[in-house]
Amino acid sequence: MIAFIGGWAKIRRGARDHVLGLYQRPAAAFARQRSHRLIEKPWLDEFIAAMGGNGRLLDIGCGNGQPIAEYFIRWHLPVTGVDDAAAMLDRARSRFPQQRLIHLDMCAMALDETFEGLIAWDSFFHLPREDQKLMFPIFHRHSHTGSALMFTSGPGNGIAMGEFEGEPLYHASLAPEEYCALLTEQGFAVIDRVVEDPLCSGHTIWLCKRVE
Template sequence: MPSDADFIIPLYDRHAQAYDRLRGRSLFEKSWLDAFAALLPENAAVLDIGCGMGEPLARDLIARGLAVTGIDSSPQLIAMARARFPRQNWVVADMRMLSLGRTFDGLLAWDSFFHLTPDDQRAMFAIFRGHAAPRAVLMFTSGPAQGEASGAFEGEPLYHASLDPDEYRALLEAHGFRVVRHIADDPACNGHTVWLAQRI
């Protein structure tokens, strides 16, 4: 039987215009983006995994002088990103099968990775490692505790899942990353649970 997780990709593509309209641009994520960028070398190459239409996060990274490659499974959202930021690299791809044949100084999976099932999340850490240059910085959001939940977007189920925090730590360590900073339900970031790690 299909689960709500199976409908994430078509949901975002079908409602791309609504997502673009509703996605906040206030950049409440700025303090975390500052911490992420502070660990990067000058003119770093960043892989934005689940980039959507490139706003507001990729826009901020581009404004910092970073070279952004954005991947998203929605052709509609990637088309918007290409139109807005034509000098960057935008690719339609499913993160679960990502194999770009190159590495990046920074990897970002903000409000995207947590739409995967627990098993798919576990498998993503090898993909993160495979695209991580030496000393690469990885930042992603998760849930605060292990579990699965479905919210709603445009009247359709919107799937989320999270592993236990100890499992995220173990997966990061097993794939050569150390946790630099982690806050669950960060009140300064609209309640997001954020992980910032660096390849060792």
């Protein structure tokens, strides 16, 4: 486990900086190890259906762009990708030069536009819990009535440490009740949710739609 010392602000900053650095340094290794088998396909198809089968898509924490953004591009959905790891974003730009890919901290996102679909797959759960709460008004700001939102989280309230390239990798999650309350506050309804989906490598997945 990472030892974060100091007040809560330092803990939050330390966790975020560590994750960002980890994704920056071994971007090529991550690209090699990331499965392209697309076990996520049933969920991605359900997400596209929730969007109405078309429209613009915001990929929050797009990374290298493979395989998630790549799948949407094959569906001819215009993708705007946001990521704070420049090395990973550079790889995405080299593969998908026609897409809009922005080097930006997701917590500072203010694009002054809305999208038919927003996805944060294996990305915003690297944020400390207090920062995750701040993302829900951002989801609202970048959506409109009818927009689909899909994200992954942990199965329950807490912090979990994974490992990548021999280094600890931080994950955090709110309680399901907190996510539900935050979604409701921002006008989203949960239309599908599976905890630790055995058909999707144990991911906990939320599929939502903005209803107001």
